[in-house]
Amino acid sequence: MPDSSTPNPGNPDENHPESDSPESPSQTPQHGATGFLHERSWTERNGFPHWLPAIVWVVVAFLLFQIAGNTFAVVYLMAVSEEPVTALDMSLLTEHLDMIFLGNSVAQILFLGVATWLLTGLSTTGKRSQFLRFRSDERTLPVIGQTVILVVVMQPTIWMLGWLNMQIPMPESYMAMEEVQIEMIKSFLTSDHVILMALIHVGLVPSICEEILFRGYVQRLLEKSWGVWAAIIVGGLLFGLFHIRLTQFIPLALIGMLLSWLVWRSNSIYPGIVGHFVNNGGNVLVAAIFSDMMMDHMTTTELPPVWLVLASIGGTVILLRFIHQTTRQE
Amino acid sequence: MESAEQKSYWNAAGQAGAIFGFIIFLISMIGSYSMIHAEPTGSFFSFYYIAAAIGCLVGIFGGVLGVKFYINEHGPELKIGKGAVIGLFTGLFMALVSVVLSLIWPMIDGSYLENFQNAMIANIEANDMIPDAQKEEAIDGMYAQMQNYFSPGNILQMLGMSAIMYGLLNVISGLLAAKFMGTPPEEEL
Numbered sequence: 223m224p225d226s227s228t229p230n231p232g233n234p235d236e237n238h239p240e241s242d243s244p245e246s247p248s249q250t251p252q253h254g255a256t257g258f259l260h261e262r263s264w265t266e267r268n269g270f271p272h273w274l275p276a277i278v279w280v281v282v283a284f285l286l287f288q289i290a291g292n293t294f295a296v297v298y299l300m301a302v303s304e305e306p307v308t309a310l311d312m313s314l315l316t317e318h319l320d321m322i323f324l325g326n327s328v329a330q331i332l333f334l335g336v337a338t339w340l341l342t343g344l345s346t347t348g349k350r351s352q353f354l355r356f357r358s359d360e361r362t363l364p365v366i367g368q369t370v371i372l373v374v375v376m377q378p379t380i381w382m383l384g385w386l387n388m389q390i391p392m393p394e395s396y397m398a399m400e401e402v403q404i405e406m407i408k409s410f411l412t413s414d415h416v417i418l419m420a421l422i423h424v425g426l427v428p429s430i431c432e433e434i435l436f437r438g439y440v441q442r443l444l445e446k447s448w449g450v451w452a453a454i455i456v457g458g459l460l461f462g463l464f465h466i467r468l469t470q471f472i473p474l475a476l477i478g479m480l481l482s483w484l485v486w487r488s489n490s491i492y493p494g495i496v497g498h499f500v501n502n503g504g505n506v507l508v509a510a511i512f513s514d515m516m517m518d519h520m521t522t523t524e525l526p527p528v529w530l531v532l533a534s535i536g537g538t539v540i541l542l543r544f545i546h547q548t549t550r551q552e
Numbered sequence: 553m554e555s556a557e558q559k560s561y562w563n564a565a566g567q568a569g570a571i572f573g574f575i576i577f578l579i580s581m582i583g584s585y586s587m588i589h590a591e592p593t594g595s596f597f598s599f600y601y602i603a604a605a606i607g608c609l610v611g612i613f614g615g616v617l618g619v620k621f622y623i624n625e626h627g628p629e630l631k632i633g634k635g636a637v638i639g640l641f642t643g644l645f646m647a648l649v650s651v652v653l654s655l656i657w658p659m660i661d662g663s664y665l666e667n668f669q670n671a672m673i674a675n676i677e678a679n680d681m682i683p684d685a686q687k688e689e690a691i692d693g694m695y696a697q698m699q700n701y702f703s704p705g706n707i708l709q710m711l712g713m714s715a716i717m718y719g720l721l722n723v724i725s726g727l728l729a730a731k732f733m734g735t736p737p738e739e740e741l
Contacts, residue, residue, distance in 0.1 A: 265633065268631050268632050268633045269630070269631025269632065269633030269634045270631075270632075270633030270636060270637075271633065273636060274633070274640065274723075278640075278720065278723055279721060281716055281719075282720065285716075393696075393700060393703065393705040393706070394696070394703070395693065395696050395697075395700075396705065462708060509572060
């Protein structure tokens with residue numbers, strides 16, 4: 223449902239030719255009133271509902287990213303290993319983790335970032351950067367600062383939600399797969415002299431590529447189909463599922479929804495990118511300094527202290543209200 | 553007169569999905585029983601996998617049938633985007649129908665799951681090209697999957713994978729069917 227009660231801060235549709243308003247049939251000159259060849263995007267002219275390319279592309283991008291990343295890893299390991307490669311050979315994986323993460327990052331850049339950017343051209347008649355909210359105004363920088371504080375303050379809440387999620391029983395085969403995933407990340411994050419590499423592969427690349435996909439492309443299209451709140455909720459759920467970590471689905475979905483909300487309130491993708499980077503990059507730094515604590519956080523076998531959770535929830539609510547007020551005043 | 557947006561595609565997608573869901577279930581059963589009654593060859597191209605590939609190929613035409621039903625009901629005016637949506641929902645219905653039938657069948661033939669599991673394991677064991685360690689992994693995985701066949705996790709996994717596969721394939725086939733079988737509507741005033 224489109225949000226009509228809350229004023230949308232700086233609706234970009236008012237500022238550029240990316241408009242939801244239907245084209246008047248009388249206005250079909252070679253160049254429309256907006257100065258662009260077509261008044262409506264290719265997807266609109268061909269009768270695609272906005273949600274269809276959004277959801278289909280999330281699935282296709284996920285498949286392409288997984289296939290490319292895993293194929294690279296398998297081919298690379300087969301090339302460097304003298305013995306037959308088995309699926310769960312941890313020592314081999316750990317030994318070549320840097321190259322596997324490099325393959326993963328390249329796949330993210332290609333399929334989540336560049337391909338999404340190119341695909342955006344089918345859904346807009348204006349500039350891709352405007353559609354994806356690569357824009358800033360006077361409120362962007364303050365919101366980015368508030369986002370950084372918010373992401374730090376809400377970490378104990380995320381931890382607590384992860385613990386709650388862990389209480390849901392999962393199949394053993396799935397848990398074994400996730401254990402391998404965590405071991406790989408742990409090995410990578412706690413390796414010597416790789417903090418910068420980890421910041422790039424785990425922090426920087428996903429924060430840009432995933433934000434382009436989810437907070438840029440998917441959220442914008444879902445907003446057009448179903449309104450802002452449905453876009454935030456569905457986008458967050460897709461973001462949670464995308465990470466194929468079912469034991470962390472709830473916190474991941476919540477982070478996705480929060481970043482979506484920030485991007486919508488600020489009408490800029492930059493708070494989303496920075497918030498995502500602070501979350502992922504912060505985990506990298508904490509892992510490098512306190513590796514045991516980080517593993518507790520990742521496996522969420524233990525709850526953080528209750529006072530910390532309560533303080534975190536309180537702080538998060540206050541910050542959200544503050545950001546809401548700030549962006550509304552604008 | 554109904555506008556293009558008001559014309560419902562649920563009937564068309566539902567009917568085509570039910571028909572093709574049944575067809576792909578049937579193909580999968582033919583593959584499974586062929587495998588159960590055949591000698592293990594150790595080949596990667598067992599009856600089951602060949603049937604799965606055929607089922608996948610046949611399943612692509614669900615979206616075409618969905619669009620055909622829609623055209624029969626509402627006339628040929630439709631855009632390719634609507635064809636893609638019809639294809640998507642046809643694929644989702646197909647996935648639902650085939651998974652439900654796959655869950656019902658072991659209740660009709662009580663020995664089906666056990667026989668199928670034994671046939672698959674025998675085929676893996678007869679394969680000389682896989683290293684022993686990987687054979688063990690594959691057999692353990694197969695055994696675990698069969699033991700948890702009716703678990704919510706396995707049902708969700710089957711549904712999810714079928715929905716993604718048939719949904720995506722039929723988005724494309726529905727889109728193409730609308731392109732070649734339909735005619736683009738006049739822009740409504």
